[in-house]
Amino acid sequence: MSQTAGHAAKPPLKMGLAIPNSKLCMWLFLGTEIMFFTAFIGTYLVLRLGSPDWPSSEHDTHINVRAGGINTFVLIFSSYMVVVAHEAMMLKDFGKARRALWVTFACGILFMGIKSFEYYGKISKDIVPGHIAETEDQALQKLINEADASVDRFASALVLDRIEILNADLASLKADSQAAESLASTIQELQETARKTRAALAELKVTAPDAVTLKTDLRYDERQAALTKLQTERDKIAAKIRTGTLPLYASAETDHEATPDAGADAGHETGADAAHAINPEIMTFINDMSNAETNRDIADYFHVHEPQVIKYGNVFASTYFLMTGFHAIHVIVGLILFLIVLKQGSALNESYTDFVENSGLYWHFVDLVWIFLFPLIYIIKF
Amino acid sequence: MSDSHGSRPPYIVIFWMLCIFTALSWAADELQQFIPSMGVLAVIVLAIATAKALCVMLYFMHLKFERNWKYVLLAPTFILACGLPLALLPDIGVHYYEVDVPQNSIADRVSVLPEATGTDGEHAVPH
Numbered sequence: 001m002s003q004t005a006g007h008a009a010k011p012p013l014k015m016g017l018a019i020p021n022s023k024l025c026m027w028l029f030l031g032t033e034i035m036f037f038t039a040f041i042g043t044y045l046v047l048r049l050g051s052p053d054w055p056s057s058e059h060d061t062h063i064n065v066r067a068g069g070i071n072t073f074v075l076i077f078s079s080y081m082v083v084v085a086h087e088a089m090m091l092k093d094f095g096k097a098r099r100a101l102w103v104t105f106a107c108g109i110l111f112m113g114i115k116s117f118e119y120y121g122k123i124s125k126d127i128v129p130g131h132i133a134e135t136e137d138q139a140l141q142k143l144i145n146e147a148d149a150s151v152d153r154f155a156s157a158l159v160l161d162r163i164e165i166l167n168a169d170l171a172s173l174k175a176d177s178q179a180a181e182s183l184a185s186t187i188q189e190l191q192e193t194a195r196k197t198r199a200a201l202a203e204l205k206v207t208a209p210d211a212v213t214l215k216t217d218l219r220y221d222e223r224q225a226a227l228t229k230l231q232t233e234r235d236k237i238a239a240k241i242r243t244g245t246l247p248l249y250a251s252a253e254t255d256h257e258a259t260p261d262a263g264a265d266a267g268h269e270t271g272a273d274a275a276h277a278i279n280p281e282i283m284t285f286i287n288d289m290s291n292a293e294t295n296r297d298i299a300d301y302f303h304v305h306e307p308q309v310i311k312y313g314n315v316f317a318s319t320y321f322l323m324t325g326f327h328a329i330h331v332i333v334g335l336i337l338f339l340i341v342l343k344q345g346s347a348l349n350e351s352y353t354d355f356v357e358n359s360g361l362y363w364h365f366v367d368l369v370w371i372f373l374f375p376l377i378y379i380i381k382f
Numbered sequence: 383m384s385d386s387h388g389s390r391p392p393y394i395v396i397f398w399m400l401c402i403f404t405a406l407s408w409a410a411d412e413l414q415q416f417i418p419s420m421g422v423l424a425v426i427v428l429a430i431a432t433a434k435a436l437c438v439m440l441y442f443m444h445l446k447f448e449r450n451w452k453y454v455l456l457a458p459t460f461i462l463a464c465g466l467p468l469a470l471l472p473d474i475g476v477h478y479y480e481v482d483v484p485q486n487s488i489a490d491r492v493s494v495l496p497e498a499t500g501t502d503g504e505h506a507v508p509h
Contacts, residue, residue, distance in 0.1 A: 017451050027452075031459040042467030046475040052483070069408045076404065076434075080397040083442050087393070135484060364443045371434045375427035379411045381420065 026358040030365050037369050040326065041376065044319040053311040056381035060310045061320075062121045068378035071114050072370060078107030079367045082360040089353040097356065098348055101338050104363070108335045115328055122317070126305045129321065132313035136248040139307040140241045143282065146304040147234040150289075154227050154301040159194045162220065163187055219297075226297035230289060237285050248307055250279045278307055323373055330366045337362065396441045403434045 017024055048054055055061045085100035122128065133139035166187050173180040240246035286306060292299040310316075337359040341352055407430050410423060417423045440446040472478075 018449065019451070027455055031455060034456070034459045035463045038463035039466045042463070043470065046467050046470040049471075050474040050477060050481075052481050065408070065411055069404065072404050072407075073401065076397065076400045079438060079442055080393060080400075083393045361443055364438050367442075368435050368438055371431050371438065372428075375407055375424075375431050379407060379427050380424045 020354050022354050022358055023361070026361050030361065033365060037323075037326070040319075040323050041372060044323060044376070047315055047319060051312045051315065055310050055313050055316045060127075060308070060313065061316065062118075062125060062127055063378055064118060064121070065378045067114050067118050068374050071111050072374045074107050074111050074114070075367045075370050078104045078111075079364050081107065082356075082363050086353075086356050086360050089350070089356050092350060094346075094348045098342065098345075101342055101356070105335060105338045105342065108331055108338070111331055112328065115324065122320075125308075127310075127313070127317055129314055129318040132310050132317060133307065134309065134311050134313060136309055139248050139309050140246075143304065143307050144234075144238045144241060147237065150298075150302045150304060151227070151231055151234055153303075154223075154230060154298065156194065157301065158220070158223055158227060159190060163190050163194070165220070166190070223297045226295065229295075230298045230302065233285060233289065237282070240281075246281060247279060248282070248309070250277050282307060320377060323377070327366065327369055327373060330362075330369070334359070334363045334366055390447065391441065393441070396437050399437055400434055403430050403437070406430050 058064070081100045081104040085097045085104065088094070088097035088100060126132070131142070133142050166183055170180060170183050170187065173183065237246065283306070286304050289295055289298050289302045290304070295302075337355075341348065341356060341359065344352065407427050410417070410426050410430070414420075414423050417426070445452050467475075
């Protein structure tokens with residue numbers, strides 16, 4: 001009897017750790033996350049150490065230390081607000097917890113806004129993996145490719161507009177008339193041409209059948225003339241590049257002879273970097289074709305970037321977007337976790353305390369990753 | 383569920399410490415012309431980042447107050463996390479042979495440029 005009583009006095013045997021299962025799961029998950037991000041960061045470090053050169057100037061990388069610093073502060077403040085929210089949950093002050101989580105949520109949105117601004121800066125300059133020219137030849141090839149693509153866009157738009165006009169006319173004709181048959185045949189021919197190569201598109205000149213009167217004014221003839229001008233200018237530049245008579249960089253003599261306007265636009269470089277000023281003839285072509293005042297029809301379709309050589313720019317862009325992109329995805333997941341709690345509104349109660357703690361652990365981990373990304377990407381420039 | 387070994391400083395103190403560390407990183411970047419080399423700057427800012435990470439892990443994530451399960455759970459992940467960089471380092475990070483890559487080659491000239499094929503990912507032709 002006494003033995004039984006003594007036995008009952010002992011606490012019941014409990015397997016596992018003295019923490020909630022959900023918290024253990026979160027920590028196990030964070031263990032895998034540590035390996036996930038250290039694989040990216042480690043690979044970045046190895047590639048960076050192993051590359052004889054690495055883009056470091058702000059002009060090349062569009063890395064904005066100020067934006068990175070502000071984002072660091074935003075995440076740190078949000079981390080602080082999460083612990084405030086968790087503490088309030090423990091004290092059953094659910095109103096305070098909700099307010100703190102709303103601030104955290106706003107910080108996450110602000111972080112994503114600043115990050116989007118940074119991404120926009122890079123993407124608008126075509127600082128994206130695989131698109132960056134790493135040699136002079138690649139920069140010139142990219143110039144030709146982008147000019148070709150501009151011609152394609154313009155020619156395609158003209159064909160599609162033409163089809164639209166002819167379809168409108170077809171609708172106004174009697175279905176069984178000879179003019180309608182002729183027009184339908186023309187439209188079919190156009191549609192087939194539009195699917196063909198860009199060479200066919202570029203050579204395309206369409207004339208509506210005599211019986212048809214165009215009812216929509218799309219300034220077709222003027223635009224056709226503008227397309228021809230763009231093609232001519234593109235051909236001139238491409239021919240010079242292919243024959244090697246148009247180098248990417250202007251020599252010092254060429255620079256002096258060049259038109260002042262083009263020279264001014266040509267480079268951000270001065271002094272010692274003047275030798276790396278982009279050839280004024282190339283800049284004149286780009287600036288002239290993209291000038292909306294003098295070439296308004298062409299400018300709409302002409303998307304050619306100023307040539308730029310960035311050694312190891314592609315591996316830089318790949319690692320940058322990989323690390324910051326996955327980090328941004330984690331921020332979004334964190335925001336969703338907080339929304340689940342905030343959705344409860346005034347019904348928030350102590351049953352969400354563990355959820356807030358685990359979401360907080362996840363959010364702190366997201367903060368930890370950024371704490372290392374900030375110096376590695378933004379500050380250290382070898 | 384965490385243990386209360388030792389006293390815990392107020393969270394606001396940790397927050398201000400993190401702000402000061404961030405400001406120090408920023409200052410190191412602004413004053414880098416006074417820092418002898420980029421290597422020294424790297425050591426400084428990574429040391430500051432480590433201090434910040436410790437603040438977040440020990441206090442915000444409460445690891446300082448958790449029991450020994452934290453070592454059992456986290457130590458293997460740190461060891462495995464080092465595996466990939468260490469495996470890549472000998473061949474990619476530290477070159478035994480001289481690196482010969484197109485980026486540094488001056489042999490290829492513009493005269494050998496092929497005809498444009500429009501393989502830059504932009505296709506304007508509608509399908």
